[in-house]
Amino acid sequence: MTQRVALITGAGGSIGSSAAVALASAGFAVAVNDIDAAAAERTVQTIRAMGGAARAYVADVGGSSAVDGMVQAIEEQQGRLGVLVNNAGNPGRFSLLLDLSDEVWNTTLQVHLSGAFFLIRACARRMVLQRWGRIINIASLAGVQGTIGSAEYGAAKAGLINLTKTAAKELGPYGVTVNAIAPGMVATPANLALQAKGSRFIDSAVQGMPHARLVEPAEIGALVAYLSGDAAASINGSLIPIDGAAGVSLTTDHYMRGSLSSRSAFLKEN
């Protein structure tokens, strides 16, 4: 059997590289996308050092023609795409919506939501022909509940969750499943650096998790690998939280309300 190919966007980053490594360990050839060439190359080298197959594809997922060109190139160079993980994008910029600029709103929706749509469309057009595919969208707890300071990011992720459910219904008849994962606060290098500096924002997130720690990127990678397998054929249109029960907590909101209100340019001027 030819090796199935998995495309992970933003796979130079923390969660994306964990997903890429988990999929390589599960036997997939990996297409490593990132806008940052050096970051993508690091993940490629990690996978090759494990004995896996990987290639880097540098593209901005926010551009429709760049996405179409990348998917075409992957098919020519690595073979038919079986798995798509929509992961690219930076966590939010954190401001009250009173202070939110058009630019931040538009860019965030372009990358997190339009980018995911461009990729789903391009990959699904191929997956339906082979009657098999797995699409996994990395959403966020912020897309499930309103989150103070994350209006643009939460709206983009909420859109991604709804897109997941529609895509699952439309593509399910062709053997293609579409699911979303909603992580809580993750132990990425950026968040760990903040934690080491004594960040009260990170502390507030940890306080909201009964197991009192951040989510490990590898925990997300393991779920991505499971959802990508044949055993997960009946999991479709699902939103799976990995948040240590932070979804029942409001500690981060309490912290953000105080912190962002005191920094708000709009409130200072009015």
Ligand SMILES: NC(=O)c1ccc[n+]([C@@H]2O[C@H](COP(=O)([O-])OP(=O)(O)OC[C@H]3O[C@@H](n4cnc5c(N)ncnc54)[C@H](O)[C@@H]3O)[C@@H](O)[C@H]2O)c1
């Ligand atoms: N870190 C968290 O606590 C957390 C929680 C919930 C959800 N998420 C989501 O997980 C995903 C990955 O986040 P992360 O924490 O690993 O971030 P990260 O910054 O470590 O990785 C994101 C990667 O995406 C790449 N990227 C950004 N814009 C891109 C674009 N337009 N095209 C292609 N690549 C692009 C970046 O270069 C980076 O390598 C994001 O969608 C994020 O919203 C993160």
